[in-house]
Amino acid sequence: MASREYCDYVLDVLDHIGGISARRMFGGFGLYRDGAMFGLIADDVLYFKVGPGNQEDYEDAGSEPFTYRGKNKPVQMSFWRVPEDVLEDGDEARTWVLKASDAALKAKAAKSKPHKTNKKTTKKKAR
Numbered sequence: 553m554a555s556r557e558y559c560d561y562v563l564d565v566l567d568h569i570g571g572i573s574a575r576r577m578f579g580g581f582g583l584y585r586d587g588a589m590f591g592l593i594a595d596d597v598l599y600f601k602v603g604p605g606n607q608e609d610y611e612d613a614g615s616e617p618f619t620y621r622g623k624n625k626p627v628q629m630s631f632w633r634v635p636e637d638v639l640e641d642g643d644e645a646r647t648w649v650l651k652a653s654d655a656a657l658k659a660k661a662a663k664s665k666p667h668k669t670n671k672k673t674t675k676k677k678a679r
Contacts, residue, residue: 554580563616565639571648588656590649592618592631598639599631600648603655607632609648630659 559574559581566583574581574593583591592599599618602610604647610632618631639650 554593554596559593562591562593562639565644566649568642569649572649582637585649586657588653588660590652591634591645591655592629593595594618598634599629600652601656601659602630602632602652603658606651606655608655609651610635652674 562583563572563574569585571585573584575584580592580594582589583593590601598608602617613635615633615635618629618633619626620629621627634648634649638644
């Protein structure tokens with residue numbers, strides 16, 4: 553479970569970026585920017601959304617993905633632990649937030665696109 557105090561700390565550190573809000577969810581908090589969830593706080597640990605444009609940053613930092621216990625196996629999400637030193641530098645924090653926000657917006661857009669189907673039109677036979 554995430555504490556409100558830690559969430560408030562994160563919001564305070566990221567306040568200079570603007571447009572960030574938090575919503576309580578599943579014992580933690582979701583962080584939102586531009587209508588997309590780019591961050592997650594669980595057990596007082598901060599995770600950001602990853603995608604092709606920023607996953608390497610997390611891997612290079614030795615970070616790990618957020619994982620929870622599913623019904624039969626662990627489930628890995630596309631949110632990775634934010635290195636602690638990132639929050640200590642305002643410019644660095646801004647860069648990581650913007651990349652995570654971009655990954656979240658792209659993922660949201662991909663989900664909202666209609667799936668292409670192989671439609672075959674058939675003509676009804678006139679009787």
